[in-house]
Amino acid sequence: MKRSDFCCEFGLYLIAVKTPYSLVQKTGDYMSTVKIGSDERPLGEADAQWINQQINRRRDDGEDVCVIVRINEPGVDVTLATPSCGGGGGGGRKANDQESAVLSLWTDRGMNQTDFNGGSLVAFLSQLDRLL
Template identity: 50%
Template structure:
């Protein structure tokens, strides 16, 4: 299962439309609220939680990522989601590509 959380609003990926994601991010930015996006992935061989820089909380696990985790992390970085000021469309693009690699 994959879920997307923007601020306090969370949805399973299948229910999180690209319009919903973009609107949630843009609305928070318009209101001057820090935008925290968290993507949680729980599959048979993955258990990952990735968050954008404005989220409170700690870093990743205490071991190097395995090959599948590395692919997901590289995709996250490719879309600039590890940088403040990321584009809302990059979250959507990440999720589309994530479905393909899983």
Template identity: 35%
Template sequence: MIAIKIGTADRRDGDIDARWITDQVNARRREGKKICVLFKVNCGDVNLNLPSRDYPKAGGGGRKPNVNEEFILDEWRKMGFPDQNLNPGMVVSFWEFVKQICD
């Protein structure tokens, strides 16, 4: 299962597409709102909640990531999610990356 929450809008699995992601990110940018994104990835031995930099803080962690989770977290960091302002391309790219892992 992959779920993405962008602001107050959320979708999961087959309801997610690049156009929806782009529309949601751009709508928040036009409204002058922070781009808050939360990825929830739960497939195989992967169980991650990945909030973007501006996502409201929530509890998390509690255990060390396994090898597959660490692989996804490394890509998350490489793409700059914890540190950068988001753009639609970043969100779409990460979604496509995670989708490949979970399929």
């Protein structure tokens, strides 16, 4: 993910708004993904085994683990990234109430810390389902 792909910084993690919600709502083109390093999957295919394998393998290889979660669902269009993914830019729009709840959950699960673990990401994704 390039710095230019992000439009706003929110604390220690990043959010970006890629597509205006009204356009997404009209087309019905929703897609949410999890990207760990260079491997990406739709949210529904990112199970606990895959998540832990990806994170542990990278840490075992001495790599900083970058996790990017793109959420593009009705009422929510944000991109979240762990601190090791790099910086962000300015601008953007204010998060709506549903997006704010997602951002709070990201922080509550410790995903804005460099020492997050696979269990934290699994917990975030499990609880995310209840918010969407």
